[in-house]
Amino acid sequence: MNLSTIIGKTSKFGIYIAFVLLCVVLAILSPYFFTVKNIINVLNQVSIIGIIAIGATIVLISGGLDLSPGAVVAVAGVMAAHFGHPGEYPLIVPVLVALVTGLVFGMANGVLTAYGKIPPFIVTLGTMTIGRGLALLACDGMQVIDLSDEYISLANSEFLGIPILIVLFALMFAVFQFILTKMRFGRHIYAVGGNETASHVSGLNVNRIKVIVYMLAGALAGFGGLLLSSRTVVGSPIAGQGYELDAIAAAVIGGTSTTGGMGKLTGTIIGALMIQVISNGLDMINVPSYWQQIVKGSIIILAVYIDMRSRNKGNN
Amino acid sequence: MVKDKCILKMEGISKSFPGVKALNNVQFALEAGEVHVLMGENGAGKSTLMKVLAGIYTKDEGSIDLKGREVDFHHPSDSIHAGISMIHQELMPIPHLAVAENIYLGREPLTFVGTVDRKKLESWTTSLFEKLRIEINPWSLMNDLSVAEMQMVEIAKATSWDSDIIIMDEPTSAITEQEVDNLFRIIRQLKAEGTGIIYISHKMDEIFEIGDRITVFRDGEYVDTCRIEGLERSRLISLMVGREIKDIFPKTDCPIGETILKVDEISLPDVFENLSFELKKGEILGISGLMGAGRTELVETLFGIRKKSRGTIFKEGKEIRIEKPSDAIENGLAIVSEDRKEVGLVLKMSVGRNLTLTTLKDYALFGQIMQERSESKSIQEQIEKLIIKTAGDGQLVSTLSGGNQQKVVIGKWLLNNPDILIMDEPTRGIDVAAKAEIHKLICRLACQGKGIILISSELPEIIGMCDRVLVMHEGRITGELDRKDFTQECIMHMATGQCLEE
Structure with a gap:
């Protein structure tokens, strides 16, 4: 086995190796990094963006792009909070409101891109902007406060000693991992993203598949919005700023192709963790937050560059 | 020198x-x-x-x-x-640049202020085209x-x-x-x-x-x-x-049965109008013609990839409705398209995943949960049956040679056990050995009683393989020949619109 085959073999795990290395370096620099408390903290913080990133991943694999989840987080959070005041409605109502909000946005995204043939960048840029406006409109620009205890405990309780957010994140991962790897619909997502024409000619209902994918991503974003409003104890119209980009970054760092057809949820999880660990670690070694953004951006580019290089080598 | x-x-x-x-x-x-x-x-x-x-x-x-x-x-x-x-x-x-700009890309003639000298660019292109006897407007967009x-x-x-x-x-x-x-x-x-x-x-x-x-x-x-x-x-x-190939066109005579497909006055606006033909069980029906004659469009319309404006399709005497490819598939049609990279395969997926793309339902519990064991068994069988040279069913289909890629496309459709197989240039860009194998396969399928429509630009292939041939020219069927009447000249004449029929 010579060097190039070793590199070829390991490049598949490049992102995992980079993540481990990053953790090792941070552990050396800060003794606090590798404590159970900090690890739980990191996982807790990554959960909501992680759930949204699952949606971003399936949309990217299907050959689409979704810029709206950040705005959906805000709309869903505000709408759900309206139904979350103490003593008004049972908890299921705000939960459903958040999910339905997400589904409606997803459906609009899906229908306009699939049947309207408008590029997803444009469609979701539009729905993102509309969403931000709707969020402000729905609460008249004021934060929705005074939430019930059950509502607040949605994201702030523990399950078997593990913070509930982490449990929910793991659950969403498991469900979508199953869809992508074990279900016929998962195969359809990869096929449509890999080659729309070939999928159509092979008898797949390409448009319907796209709409469902956007709706699932929308529901995940709506769910993320619900959890965020619960965690922060407020329905805020400016919540979730930039979440869409973090979600896409997590997917892309994790090896999901921006041109569709390729990607893995495990990669996305590592990608999301990587982003979180970088800001957490840099905090810990007292790097100012301005620098953190610069580091984060550079890592996104670097990760994709390395990933593309290893892929090209494999293809020749 | x-x-x-x-x-x-x-x-x-x-x-x-x-x-x-x-x-x-x-x-x-x-x-x-x-x-x-x-x-x-x-x-x-x-x-x-x-x-x-x-x-x-x-x-x-x-x-x-x-x-x-x-x-x-x-x-x-x-x-x-x-x-x-x-x-x-x-x-x-480069689709949105003109012909002349494409040819002289990176070495455009410049005026003294440094902008592109369009006059000179045009005259260079014109004289180049004159020398080569090409008649294309230098300022047409490549896209057009x-x-x-x-x-x-x-x-x-x-x-x-x-x-x-x-x-x-x-x-x-x-x-x-x-x-x-x-x-x-x-x-x-x-x-x-x-x-x-x-x-x-x-x-x-x-x-x-x-x-x-x-x-x-x-x-x-x-x-x-x-x-x-x-x-x-x-x-x-x-x-x-590295070995002898006796025959590139191993045509075997199979019994030809009843009509399996009847197409009646099918039209696609601006391409063809009111085309009718029949296909019989066990028959290999060739469609010949020059590029742009409408052959591919005809079969794509038949398969529901393009929307016909009128016309009816009968299978075994019963009318069938084909509005989209999935309708065609349900009615037992299959199409091996002219463009295997764009239409036939999902290049980013593996050999195995491509093979089962049209038949996923057969391996799914409750229509959704994939039974990977039975799926991979079918994949293995198909790889062996069609002698697809691959390192394994997980190999990316894009890394296979053209001939093996084409076998994957054919294998994908055969898993659905179609009655009617449309093959649009099935051997284009494929080496001789793979060609012969695919021809043998086509004959075998015909002998199983399937009806086969074969489009080819290579006359030897049409003549060597088909029982009957339809010749198209500018959206019309200009001739129909039986195997015994095949000659290159005759087909060529019909394909160029000079009808020879008495």
Whole structure:
């Protein structure tokens, strides 16, 4: 086995190796990094963006792009909070409101891109902007406060000693991992993203598949919005700023192709963790937050560059 | 030119990619003013060697001697400046630029203020086209040209460098017969001027018509170089595949049964109107015609890929509705499309995943949960049955050779056990051995009682394989011939619109 085959073999795990290395370096620099408390903290913080990133991943694999989840987080959070005041409605109502909000946005995204043939960048840029406006409109620009205890405990309780957010994140991962790897619909997502024409000619209902994918991503974003409003104890119209980009970054760092057809949820999880660990670690070694953004951006580019290089080598 | 006529000598060239030795110590030499054909099955290493010569790949070992000087190319521009230009098999037009801008890209004539001199650009292009007898407006956008026209522009571009060596990688794969004749005239002209031409093609007739010498590669190794004059075809084939192939067209006579498909007055606006024909069980029905005659459009409409404006389709006497491909599939139709990379396969997926794409439901519990064991059993069977050469069902389909890719497309449809199989140029760009295998398979399927529609631009294929042929010209069916009446001339006449029928 010579060097190039070793590199070829390991490049598949490049992102995992980079993540481990990053953790090792941070552990050396800060003794606090590798404590159970900090690890739980990191996982807790990554959960909501992680759930949204699952949606971003399936949309990217299907050959689409979704810029709206950040705005959906805000709309869903505000709408759900309206139904979350103490003593008004049972908890299921705000939960459903958040999910339905997400589904409606997803459906609009899906229908306009699939049947309207408008590029997803444009469609979701539009729905993102509309969403931000709707969020402000729905609460008249004021934060929705005074939430019930059950509502607040949605994201702030523990399950078997593990913070509930982490449990929910793991659950969403498991469900979508199953869809992508074990279900016929998962195969359809990869096929449509890999080659729309070939999928159509092979008898797949390409448009319907796209709409469902956007709706699932929308529901995940709506769910993320619900959890965020619960965690922060407020329905805020400016919540979730930039979440869409973090979600896409997590997917892309994790090896999901921006041109569709390729990607893995495990990669996305590592990608999301990587982003979180970088800001957490840099905090810990007292790097100012301005620098953190610069580091984060550079890592996104670097990760994709390395990933593309290893892929090209494999293809020749 | 008194001394050595040899302008290019490549010796001991090796090139490896991870896991594959693409070229192993091969040699190649080219003389000024000759057409040197490079031949071999797909994956034999022809394209790799040419990419080394064009500076797209860097060789691992070996030497390239160009007009007595040793050269080493690291970038395509190195090679172009050394006097080597290449017509790529895959066209690379810049769609929103004009023809003239595409040809002189990166070396546009400038005015004294530094803007592009459009007048000069036009006159250069016009005189180039005059010399080559190409009739295309220099200011048409590439986007608006047909594939054949783009191919001609690509050819013009390659000659515009005044290179000593021109590499032509399957230059005729997309152009009409008249354009092929024109290309050959251009090649003879270039020869007379002392240009050396390296010609890659799978088409035997062309090779014998235009080639002077031929070099054969097999599995990344050099096999032999010989003069084409006096060379036997069978000898050439055996050089290529390393074994004798008795017959490229192993037509077997199968019993032809009742009508399985009847198409009645089907129309596609602006392409064809009121076309009717029938297909019988066990019959191989050929559709012949020039590019743009509407053959592909006809079968795509039949399959629901394009929307027909009128017309009815009957299967075994019953009317069937086909609005979209999934309707066609449900009614037992299958289509092996002309463009396997864009329409036939999902290149980013593995061999296995491609094979089961149309039949996923068969392996899904409750319609959704994939039963991977039964799926992979079918995949394995199909790989063995069709002799698909792959490292495993997990191999990316894009890394297979053209012939094996085509087998994956066919295998995908056969898993659905269709009654009617449409094959649109099933052997285009495929080496002889794979071609023969696919022909054998088509015959076998016909003998199972399936109805087969075969579109081909290669007349020998139509004549060698079909029981009956429909000839199309500009959206009309201009003739119908039975096997006993087949001649090349007759089909050609009908295809060019000169109806010979009494």
